Amino acid sequence: MHTALTTNQLQEYHERGFVVLPTIFAADECKAVIDHMMDLKSGRKSLEGFNVSTEMEWGRTHNQHLYDPVAMDLLLHPRLRQPLADCFGCEADGIQTMYFWKGSEQRWHQDQYYLPSCMSAWIPLVDVGPRNGTIWIQPGSHRRHLLQLHELKEKYGEVEFKTFDDRYSAELDALVDLNHVEAGLSEEPVQASAGDVVLFHGRLIHRGGPIEEPGAFRHVMANHYAPRDSDDWPFGSGWSRIDFDGNRR
Numbered sequence: 422m423h424t425a426l427t428t429n430q431l432q433e434y435h436e437r438g439f440v441v442l443p444t445i446f447a448a449d450e451c452k453a454v455i456d457h458m459m460d461l462k463s464g465r466k467s468l469e470g471f472n473v474s475t476e477m478e479w480g481r482t483h484n485q486h487l488y489d490p491v492a493m494d495l496l497l498h499p500r501l502r503q504p505l506a507d508c509f510g511c512e513a514d515g516i517q518t519m520y521f522w523k524g525s526e527q528r529w530h531q532d533q534y535y536l537p538s539c540m541s542a543w544i545p546l547v548d549v550g551p552r553n554g555t556i557w558i559q560p561g562s563h564r565r566h567l568l569q570l571h572e573l574k575e576k577y578g579e580v581e582f583k584t585f586d587d588r589y590s591a592e593l594d595a596l597v598d599l600n601h602v603e604a605g606l607s608e609e610p611v612q613a614s615a616g617d618v619v620l621f622h623g624r625l626i627h628r629g630g631p632i633e634e635p636g637a638f639r640h641v642m643a644n645h646y647a648p649r650d651s652d653d654w655p656f657g658s659g660w661s662r663i664d665f666d667g668n669r670r
């Protein structure tokens with residue numbers, strides 16, 4: 422099934438930088454993924470590539486689709502194809518999956534800083550809200566530009582970033598946080614039900630919100646995509662982009 426976005430949904434995506442698509446996945450589909458992930462985490466099920474001991478305590482998985490067909494099916498699910506193409510204006514390539522058992526409390530960021538030209542399909546498998554640490558977003562912030570490290574340095578002073586990995590450093594997080602707070606945009610929590618899909622723009626400023634009920638589960642698969650028409654891919658062939666027909670490049 423390839424369901425196109427309605428005119429209103431597409432307008433909301435372009436104006437606010439995100440849109441919640443209701444009930445794309447059924448309750449039993451959500452439950453099957455949650456059971457699978459709880460089985461992996463508890464060791465009831467094993468999967469080459471998923472190592473219980475090296476996954477952080479209720480942290481996230483990273484690029485799970487590369488070793489888990491369940492994640493691959495969600496990344497390239499036919500029901501996501503047309504909505505993503507509508508947002509991009511061209512076909513989407515799947516590039517990244519992350520599974521969250523619980524809220525990340527990740528700080529403010531723009532995904533395109535890490536993954537050029539990307540957008541996201543964020544799929545809650547349970548109802549999400551402030552109680553269990555949903556994401557918070559700054560509506561319309563995608564229409565601002567993509568923050569670059571040099572701007573932050575100019576504004577807040579020199580910070581040393583030695584390697585690519587340092588782009589993820591706590592210092593950078595702190596600078597980005599400060600800049601986003603200073604921008605003074607309003608923020609709001611994303612409220613969504615199990616099986617909804619939250620499409621959001623890769624420049625939308627967002628964060629993993631505070632978890633009001635400590636320990637609450639918040640099962641979410643976060644998928645990221647790049648537009649097929651874009652060759653802006655700095656990672657080379659070591660990190661492949663996969664289209665909805667399963668072709669890699």
Ligand SMILES: O=C(O)CCC(=O)C(=O)O
Nearest residue numbers: 524525526527532629643
């Ligand atoms: O789900 C979260 O807590 C964070 C997700 C996120 O920041 C992302 O998918 O880019």
